[in-house]
Amino acid sequence: MNIYATYNIKGGVGKTTAAVNLAHLSAVDGSRTLLWDLDPQGAASFLFRIKPKVKGGGKALIRGTRTLDDAIKGTDFENLDLIPADFTYRNMDLLLGSADGKPTRRMARLLRPLADEYDNVFLDCPPSISLVSENVMHAADVLLVPLIPTTLSVRTLDQLSEFVADFDGHQPQVRAFFSMVDRRKRLHQDITAKLLAERPGVAATPIPALSLIERMSVERAPVTAFAPRSQAARAFRSLWAELA
Amino acid sequence: MTPDVRVFVLDGNTGANRSTEGDGTAPEAGPPRVPSDVLDVLGQSFGVAAERGVRNRRQTWLDTFDWRLYRAGLELEYEHAARGGRLLLSKDEVPQAEQPVDNWRRDRPHLAEDLPAGPVRDRVVRLASPRALLPVATAAGPISVARLLNADGKTVAKLVVDHPAVTRGDQTVWLPARLTIAEVRGYPGQARKAARLLADVPGVGTARSSTFLSAVAALGLHPGDYSNSVRAEITARMPAPVAVASVLLGLLDTLEQNVDGVLRDIDTEFLHDLRVAVRRTRSGIKLLGDVVPGAAPYAPEFKWLGDLTTPTRDLDVYLLGFGALTAQLAAASPADLEPFRAFLTRRRTRETRHLTAGLRSARFHTLTGHWRKVLLEAQDSGRKGPGRSTSTGSWVLTADELAVARTARVFRRVAAQGAAITAGSPPEALHNLRKRCKELRYVLEFFAPLHDPAAYRKVVGDLKQLQDVLGEFQDSQVQREEIHALADAMLAERAAPAATLLAMGELAANLAQQQADARANFARRFTAFAGPAGQQRVRDLLARPL
Numbered sequence: 001m002n003i004y005a006t007y008n009i010k011g012g013v014g015k016t017t018a019a020v021n022l023a024h025l026s027a028v029d030g031s032r033t034l035l036w037d038l039d040p041q042g043a044a045s046f047l048f049r050i051k052p053k054v055k056g057g058g059k060a061l062i063r064g065t066r067t068l069d070d071a072i073k074g075t076d077f078e079n080l081d082l083i084p085a086d087f088t089y090r091n092m093d094l095l096l097g098s099a100d101g102k103p104t105r106r107m108a109r110l111l112r113p114l115a116d117e118y119d120n121v122f123l124d125c126p127p128s129i130s131l132v133s134e135n136v137m138h139a140a141d142v143l144l145v146p147l148i149p150t151t152l153s154v155r156t157l158d159q160l161s162e163f164v165a166d167f168d169g170h171q172p173q174v175r176a177f178f179s180m181v182d183r184r185k186r187l188h189q190d191i192t193a194k195l196l197a198e199r200p201g202v203a204a205t206p207i208p209a210l211s212l213i214e215r216m217s218v219e220r221a222p223v224t225a226f227a228p229r230s231q232a233a234r235a236f237r238s239l240w241a242e243l244a
Numbered sequence: 245m246t247p248d249v250r251v252f253v254l255d256g257n258t259g260a261n262r263s264t265e266g267d268g269t270a271p272e273a274g275p276p277r278v279p280s281d282v283l284d285v286l287g288q289s290f291g292v293a294a295e296r297g298v299r300n301r302r303q304t305w306l307d308t309f310d311w312r313l314y315r316a317g318l319e320l321e322y323e324h325a326a327r328g329g330r331l332l333l334s335k336d337e338v339p340q341a342e343q344p345v346d347n348w349r350r351d352r353p354h355l356a357e358d359l360p361a362g363p364v365r366d367r368v369v370r371l372a373s374p375r376a377l378l379p380v381a382t383a384a385g386p387i388s389v390a391r392l393l394n395a396d397g398k399t400v401a402k403l404v405v406d407h408p409a410v411t412r413g414d415q416t417v418w419l420p421a422r423l424t425i426a427e428v429r430g431y432p433g434q435a436r437k438a439a440r441l442l443a444d445v446p447g448v449g450t451a452r453s454s455t456f457l458s459a460v461a462a463l464g465l466h467p468g469d470y471s472n473s474v475r476a477e478i479t480a481r482m483p484a485p486v487a488v489a490s491v492l493l494g495l496l497d498t499l500e501q502n503v504d505g506v507l508r509d510i511d512t513e514f515l516h517d518l519r520v521a522v523r524r525t526r527s528g529i530k531l532l533g534d535v536v537p538g539a540a541p542y543a544p545e546f547k548w549l550g551d552l553t554t555p556t557r558d559l560d561v562y563l564l565g566f567g568a569l570t571a572q573l574a575a576a577s578p579a580d581l582e583p584f585r586a587f588l589t590r591r592r593t594r595e596t597r598h599l600t601a602g603l604r605s606a607r608f609h610t611l612t613g614h615w616r617k618v619l620l621e622a623q624d625s626g627r628k629g630p631g632r633s634t635s636t637g638s639w640v641l642t643a644d645e646l647a648v649a650r651t652a653r654v655f656r657r658v659a660a661q662g663a664a665i666t667a668g669s670p671p672e673a674l675h676n677l678r679k680r681c682k683e684l685r686y687v688l689e690f691f692a693p694l695h696d697p698a699a700y701r702k703v704v705g706d707l708k709q710l711q712d713v714l715g716e717f718q719d720s721q722v723q724r725e726e727i728h729a730l731a732d733a734m735l736a737e738r739a740a741p742a743a744t745l746l747a748m749g750e751l752a753a754n755l756a757q758q759q760a761d762a763r764a765n766f767a768r769r770f771t772a773f774a775g776p777a778g779q780q781r782v783r784d785l786l787a788r789p790l
Contacts, residue, residue, distance in 0.1 A: 021522040074430055076398065220396075220397065
């Protein structure tokens with residue numbers, strides 16, 4: 001079971017969009033795929049038309065009174081399941097901190113029983129550096145970091161890379177990719193070219209800023225599903241081919 | 245990942261197509277349509293979105309010749325696909341396991357142990373081996389799916405409409421359409437709700453049998469109809485010639501049912517069952533044949549048939565038990581025996597040619613044809629009832645009188661021969677006793693319907709344990725002697741490396757030890773069967789025929 005986490009300290013950079021489309025492509029490839037919407041805003045759940053509600057809330061999942069298995073919902077797509085968000089996830093740090101055993105490894109332990117059932121798991125993470133982030137890093141094999149090509153975003157990537165490098169124990173692979181790229185902007189072009197030349201581990205495929213991607217919230221489906229031949233879908237397919 | 249295993253299956257014989265469920269055997273011009281009232285009823289509580297396109301599904305069900313999976317409540321299905329297919333195992337229509345398979349030839353038998361590794365193989369291999377899985381029935385037809393949506397437009401259940409058909413001769417026979425409510429994971433309540441709605445649609449009824457059972461019924465097959473056991477319908481007051489002829493006809497049926505499997509070399513059990521039928525027939529002629537006019541002259545012909553099958557079966561036994569034999573090796577390596585295995589395989593090929601030539605010969609067909617005629621005539625003339633025989637003028641016995649007299653006679657022989665065996669008796673004494681025990685077992689089986697079941701089970705159980713010891717004793721000796729003979733033959737063919745001969749020597753030593761162990765167990769098993777308590781059990785059995 002491969003665990004991918006879409007993660008960034010900043011919000012609004014395309015984490016959920018990437019998680020939803022890459023999970024869908026993984027499922028289309030025939031891999032048994034699970035997406036866990038960890039963001040209390042529940043955007044990924046919304047995009048799959050699934051209510052952002054888990055019986056017993058995050059508390060029941062983290063304490064193990066309900067298994068993750070119980071919370072899984074089938075999406076409308078073959079091979080793709082989802083664990084919905086829940087508003088109580090906003091207190092996930094507190095819940096993890098009060099759990100028995102090592103609080104930073106709780107999420108990895110919860111996912112372990114699903115190893116036979118799924119080939120790929122995607123964690124759609126809320127923006128922050130917190131106990132949740134540490135849990136995600138312990139659990140994930142690959143951190144997928146969407147970057148809007150701006151100077152500040154590059155600093156964020158530096159911070160994240162240092163945080164992972166200093167991390168005690170399991171260190172996930174960090175794979176950044178450009179998100180919401182506007183080819184008309186000179187700054188986007190310059191930063192994209194510079195980073196690709198200087199940083200290993202940055203994916204060559206950029207995800208463009210397209211209105212069709214924004215339309216996902218209207219269609220309530222991955223763009224790779226409702227517009228599979230679009231430029232946006234082609235970009236996600238190319239990115240997934242690089243990452244998988 | 246796939247929809248939850250909780251699937252609601254309903255027959256789709258709705259008013260729009262048919263007024264009743266029917267037996268699924270009436271040939272029709274085309275597939276039954278899904279009536280609009282089904283969609284209307286579901287549409288009152290769900291959004292209904294038909295998936296685009298109709299796909300065709302082709303299913304082939306597999307089972308062993310003796311229906312081992314069916315008897316265990318299992319259905320094994322191969323679902324065809326453009327690229328590869330998959331095997332699906334279910335019990336009571338609940339999926340148990342599935343696995344993909346490549347290069348599967350649906351029209352060919354496959355040995356269970358040759359299945360590719362996977363969860364289906366894990367579940368069926370012990371049950372089915374050494375038998376082959378044969379295609380039993382194939383159904384094909386269109387499948388359409390409608391998604392049932394909640395207020396958010398999310399799929400919460402699916403209606404799967406399946407229109408399978410089988411081909412009988414040159415006719416397409418449409419089976420009852422099946423409407424299945426498939427659950428989407430995490431939404432069990434919605435699937436239950438949809439199933440309840442569907443159940444209330446006029447003309448829709450709960451499915452009473454699986455597609456497999458509908459398919460075999462439409463094809464005129466009867467699952468579970470083959471067994472290698474004696475299965476004549478005899479009664480206590482039936483004239484003895486009719487009863488014996490019925491038993492022997494049943495054995496002839498079994499023999500003939502297995503010929504094709506032997507000729508095609510589908511699996512080794514066909515030959516095994518054929519040989520058992522021949523042995524039982526020979527014992528039947530020997531012990532009871534005097535009441536069937538014209539039976540006795542067939543004894544030498546059935547001996548010929550038995551002898552014809554022996555070399556191939558002996559080699560089958562070796563090859564089937566090869567893994568167990570090599571596992572006993574302590575000094576030699578299993579790889580040392582590979583030349584021996586190859587030699588046995590070559591020999592089997594040669595012997596099988598001889599066997600199939602015999603089974604295709606005029607002599608064999610004359611034997612079975614004439615034998616059936618003799619038995620049918622005996623049945624017909626015997627049906628005139630107990631009374632004075634027209635041929636001999638003596639009184640004709642009833643089946644129970646014959647059963648008591650002959651079973652007691654054979655038991656007395658077993659008891660006397662066994663009691664005479666001492667620690668110093670030669671191996672032949674035990675071999676002869678084994679033959680008498682087989683005869684006793686057969687005569688008990690022939691008349692099983694006439695005995696009290698509990699008393700019968702106890703006597704046969706003890707007898708079986710004695711037979712196992714005697715079988716172990718004789719088989720160990722025969723195999724040991726054969727190893728020597730095969731070693732000579734391999735040397736003559738220059739096919740015997742030194743390591744192989746040494747390993748075969750170790751096998752022979754192990755077999756000698758097994759024979760000694762069996763001999764040590766003999767006295768205890770014999771006393772349990774034919775000691776004072778055992779004799780009383782046999783007396784009770786014969787005193788109370790039904």
